[in-house]
Each structure stands twice: as structure tokens, then as C-alpha cells.
Amino acid sequence: MVLSEAIENYLKAIYQLCHERGRATTTALADWLEVAPASVSGMLKKLSSDRPKLVQYTRHRGVSLTPAGEKIALEVIRHHRLIEMYLHQALGYSWDQVHDEAEKLEHVISEEFEDRIAEKLGHPEFDPHGDPIPTKNGELPKLSCSCLSTMSKGQTGRVRRVRNSDPALLRYLAELGIVPDATLTVSERAPFGGPLHVQVGAEPGAAAHALGRPVTDQVFVEVDGTAVDE
Amino acid sequence: MVLSEAIENYLKAIYQLCHERGRATTTALADWLEVAPASVSGMLKKLSSDRPKLVQYTRHRGVSLTPAGEKIALEVIRHHRLIEMYLHQALGYSWDQVHDEAEKLEHVISEEFEDRIAEKLGHPEFDPHGDPIPTKNGELPKLSCSCLSTMSKGQTGRVRRVRNSDPALLRYLAELGIVPDATLTVSERAPFGGPLHVQVGAEPGAAAHALGRPVTDQVFVEVDGTAVDE
DNA sequence: ATTATTATTTAGTCTTACCTAAATCAACAA
DNA sequence: TTGTTGATTTAGGTAAGACTAAATAATAAT
Ligand SMILES: [Mn+2]
Ligand SMILES: [Mn+2]
Ligand SMILES: [Mn+2]
Ligand SMILES: [Mn+2]
Numbered sequence: 001m002v003l004s005e006a007i008e009n010y011l012k013a014i015y016q017l018c019h020e021r022g023r024a025t026t027t028a029l030a031d032w033l034e035v036a037p038a039s040v041s042g043m044l045k046k047l048s049s050d051r052p053k054l055v056q057y058t059r060h061r062g063v064s065l066t067p068a069g070e071k072i073a074l075e076v077i078r079h080h081r082l083i084e085m086y087l088h089q090a091l092g093y094s095w096d097q098v099h100d101e102a103e104k105l106e107h108v109i110s111e112e113f114e115d116r117i118a119e120k121l122g123h124p125e126f127d128p129h130g131d132p133i134p135t136k137n138g139e140l141p142k143l144s145c146s147c148l149s150t151m152s153k154g155q156t157g158r159v160r161r162v163r164n165s166d167p168a169l170l171r172y173l174a175e176l177g178i179v180p181d182a183t184l185t186v187s188e189r190a191p192f193g194g195p196l197h198v199q200v201g202a203e204p205g206a207a208a209h210a211l212g213r214p215v216t217d218q219v220f221v222e223v224d225g226t227a228v229d230e
Numbered sequence: 231m232v233l234s235e236a237i238e239n240y241l242k243a244i245y246q247l248c249h250e251r252g253r254a255t256t257t258a259l260a261d262w263l264e265v266a267p268a269s270v271s272g273m274l275k276k277l278s279s280d281r282p283k284l285v286q287y288t289r290h291r292g293v294s295l296t297p298a299g300e301k302i303a304l305e306v307i308r309h310h311r312l313i314e315m316y317l318h319q320a321l322g323y324s325w326d327q328v329h330d331e332a333e334k335l336e337h338v339i340s341e342e343f344e345d346r347i348a349e350k351l352g353h354p355e356f357d358p359h360g361d362p363i364p365t366k367n368g369e370l371p372k373l374s375c376s377c378l379s380t381m382s383k384g385q386t387g388r389v390r391r392v393r394n395s396d397p398a399l400l401r402y403l404a405e406l407g408i409v410p411d412a413t414l415t416v417s418e419r420a421p422f423g424g425p426l427h428v429q430v431g432a433e434p435g436a437a438a439h440a441l442g443r444p445v446t447d448q449v450f451v452e453v454d455g456t457a458v459d460e
Numbered sequence: 461a462t463t464a465t466t467a468t469t470t471a472g473t474c475t476t477a478c479c480t481a482a483a484t485c486a487a488c489a490a
Numbered sequence: 491t492t493g494t495t496g497a498t499t500t501a502g503g504t505a506a507g508a509c510t511a512a513a514t515a516a517t518a519a520t
Binding site (some may be wrong): 025026027037038040041042045059060 | 466467468469470471
Binding site (some may be wrong): 268269 | 476477478479480481484485486
């Protein structure tokens with residue numbers, strides 16, 4: 001069963017939408033994949049009538065993945081994130097460059113290639129943006145963290161994940177040192193949705209950066225003292 | 231101007247056929263690409279009427295590349311051979327595994343990727359089979375060597391290139407140590423197209439391997455003393 | 461309970477790249 | 491010169507996967 005690039009992208013998109021927004025609708029898929037809604041309808045009809053059944057679809061009611069479909073989606077996501085990590089670590093790509101390249105490569109590499117880069121990287125659990133890399137049997141490392149936008153003054157934490165959105169934003173964050181594993185402290189929080197002031201690094205004297213909501217929404221932090229201590 | 235995978239494969243095939251057999255005919259292309267001759271006719275008609283013109287084609291008369299077409303063919307070949315080399319050197323693929331993976335990857339990697347792996351490899355001139363890697367401006371390192379089948383008893387030389395054909399044959403040759411840069415001596419030559427006895431390595435006492443014509447036809451050697459000395 | 465709006469599907473086309481079967485061309489021998 | 495034959499092209503068709511425009515269903519507003 002060899003799937004087209006288009007189908008792999010649909011399965012991946014359905015997976016992501018279901019997990020990030022609870023459900024995958026025709027329009028949301030059309031937006032995500034940058035095709036016309038009518039094209040999505042057509043593809044969903046085809047996918048749900050194909051066997052083995054990869055998606056569960058009822059007209060006007062959105063779509064979800066069957067276990068078989070989810071397995072494939074996770075394989076493609078594993079390819080994507082492993083490739084991103086490899087480009088970053090082994091070939092020196094910056095984290096804002098890796099996505100587009102991975103988007104193409106994910107569909108053409110062999111299992112051999114996947115295994116060898118995973119090996120070279122020491123079987124990483126996360127990609128350069130902090131997104132978890134599914135294992136070969138489709139398990140996802142859990143990561144528990146909260147959005148930087150929700151942190152309050154005085155809280156400290158460690159950056160776990162940055163949403164892989166606009167390359168320019170990623171470059172900006174990298175400049176500030178806001179990358180996975182960095183330590184953050186919220187030193188100030190302006191009222192009425194005003195900017196958040198954030199210190200990067202462990203030193204208490206570090207300069208604070210003022211970050212607006214569009215930025216803090218993209219950053220996820222594991223806040224210190226979240227787990228009960230002692 | 232972004233070309234489909236199919237078109238890139240046609241251009242590459244036309245290039246290779248013209249250089250290895252003098253001309254590219256419809257049937258030869260159909261064989262090479264494993265499609266029906268009718269499909270080749272259709273594609274050649276399309277390619278030769280597209281602009282910019284990548285091929286020069288007259289019905290019943292074969293096809294050749296225009297300078298623009300040759301430029302693209304060489305870019306794809308550069309991709310292919312660099313990728314083969316990278317898979318071999320950086321990821322530990324054996325030389326019989328690299329071709330199929332490269333055949334897919336060559337169409338999807340970016341210039342960035344090309345540049346970075348070329349850099350990592352130290353801008354190699356040859357791929358794992360000894361095929362020359364075109365430079366970024368489309369120049370091909372020359373390699374002057376002759377087929378092992380044509381060598382006579384007592385001649386010594388250095389393996390330069392092995393035709394990238396059957397993976398099983400490549401594995402066999404690797405076992406014998408017949409890989410680019412190896413030193414060979416023809417110790418015996420049976421008459422009437424009989425096997426060639428070949429010693430691998432520089433030591434005079436090395437065991438000789440008997441190789442049949444189908445094997446020796448695939449191996450190319452730079453024979454010692456070919457150039458006038460003193 | 462209607463009406464207006466938005467989301468989604470259906471209908472009808474298009475492009476790319478392949479296929480088979482039938483027609484035609486080119487080259488060579490009789 | 492005229493067949494014969496192998497190579498090649500044309501004709502007609504399929505399958506993906508996209509699109510636009512028109513129809514319909516679902517949802518929200520009156
Ligand atoms: Mn993709
Ligand atoms: Mn990522
Ligand atoms: Mn190819
Ligand atoms: Mn090669």
C-alpha cells in the first residue's frame with residue numbers, strides 16, 4: 001500500500017487538526033492544505049471509500065482518522081520531525097529553515113533512511129521546535145507545558161516548545177535566546193493584554209524583553225514548581 | 231520554472247543515452263524509463279513545444295538536449311551523485327543501496343541541501359561508483375579509463391569507475407575489493423572470451439579472481455603506463 | 461418559524477502522465 | 491521498385507488531483 005504525497009498530507013493534516021482543535025472540518029483542511037474546499041470534499045469521499053479505511057467521514061460532519069490512518073499519519077510526522085532534527089543537527093540548518101525542506105523529504109525517504117538518521121541523532125524525542133517525535137511504534141513522548149501567555153509575574157520556567165509558524169518569528173525568538181531548554185522568568189506583566197516582560201537565562205540581572213501576545217502565544221513553557229515538591 | 235519529476239527523469243535519461251550511446255531514440259528512452267514507447271512520443275512532443283525549449287526533437291529522428299535542457303540534466307545528475315555520496319559517506323549506506331534512494335531524493339532537495347552536503351563532503355569529484363559529479367556550473371571532471379574487458383595479461387591499473395547496474399553485482403565486486411581506487415593486475419586471460427584472472431591489491435602474491443565478461447564489462451580502469459613517461 | 465449566512469457538497473473541467481491498439485513511417489532486402 | 495518489418499506516432503482512454511460555479515445543508519439571526 002503505497003500512498004501518494006497528497007494523501008499523506010491529508011492524513012497528517014487531519015491528525016494535526018484533530019489534536020490541536022478537537023476536530024477536522026472541510027474548510028479547516030482546505031485552509032491548512034491550501035486547496036479549495038471542494039477538493040477536500042472530493043478527497044475525503046475517496047479516502048473514506050478506499051480500503052483499507054484510513055478515515056471516518058460523514059458528509060457535513062467532519063472527518064477523523066481510523067487506527068490505520070492514524071498509524072500512517074504518525075509515520076509521516078515521525079519522518080518530518082526526524083528530518084527537521086537531522087537538518088538542524090547534522091547539516092546546520094537554522095530552525096526556521098527546516099520545515100519546508102522536511103515537508104518534501106518526508107514523503108520520499110525509505111525506512112532505511114529514517115532508521116539511519118534516527119541512529120545518528122541518538123533517537124531524539126523532540127524536534128528543533130520542541131515537537132515530540134513519534135516512536136517507530138507510534139508512541140508520542142508526552143510533554144506537559146503551558147503557554148507563555150498564561151504565565152504570571154515572577155514565574156520561572158523552561159521553554160519546551162515553540163510553535164512552528166512564521167520563519168521570521170522563529171528567527172526573532174532565536175535572537176532573544178527563546179529556544180527549547182532556555183530558562184525564562186516573567187519579570188513584568190502589563191495589564192489589559194499588554195506586553196509580557198521576560199528575562200532569558202538564569203542570571204537574575206538579565207535584560208528583560210517585552211513580548212506581545214502574538215509572540216507569547218507561540219511559546220510553551222514548563223513552569224517551575226508546577227509539580228508538587230517534597 | 232519548476233519541473234515535474236517525470237520531466238527531470240526524461241532530461242536525465244536523454245543526457246545519459248546521448249553520452250553513452252551517441253543518441254537517444256524513442257524506444258531506448260522507453261526501455262530506460264520503463265514506460266511505453268507511446269508515452270515517450272507524447273512527452274517528447276510536449277517537451278519540444280514547451281518554452282523555454284529543453285529538447286530538440288524531430289519525429290522519427292530521435293531527440294537531444296538544448297543547452298538549457300543539458301544544464302538542467304546536469305543539475306539533476308549532480309543532485310543524484312552528491313546524494314549517493316552523502317548516503318555512502320555520512321550515513322553508511324553500501325554502494326549498492328544508494329541508487330534507489332538517490333533516485334527519489336534528487337527531485338525534492340533544495341539548493342540549500344545540495345550546497346550543505348557538498349560542503350560536508352568536501353566537494354567530492356566522484357560518487358561511490360566513480361561517476362563524476364558535475365560542478366555547480368555544469369562542468370564534468372574528465373576521467374580517462376578503459377574497460378577491464380579490454381586489458382591484456384600483465385597490465386596493471388587502478389579502478390576508476392564501476393557501472394551502477396545490478397546491486398547483487400555491486401555487492402560481489404565489493405567483496406572482491408573491486409571498488410574505485412583499488413589496484414588491479416590482470417594475471418591471466420583465457421582465450422575465446424574466457425574469464426579474466428585479476429589480482430586485487432598491490433601485493434604480488436595476492437590470489438587471483440576469475441571474472442567473466444558480464445562482470446569485466448562493468449569495471450573501468452586507468453591502466454598504468456598509459457601516459458607516456460619521462 | 462422564517463430568513464440570511466456560512467459551510468459543504470456536487471457537477472463539470474482541466475492538466476499531467478501514463479496506457480493499449482491501430483496507423484504510419486523508414487530502412488533494408490528481394 | 492516494392493514488400494516486409496521494426497520503430498515510432500496517433501487516437502482514444504484512464505486515474506489523480508486539482509479548480510470554478512452552482513446547488514444544498516447547517517447554523518445563526520430575526
Ligand atoms: Mn508534506
Ligand atoms: Mn517541527
Ligand atoms: Mn529520479
Ligand atoms: Mn552512482
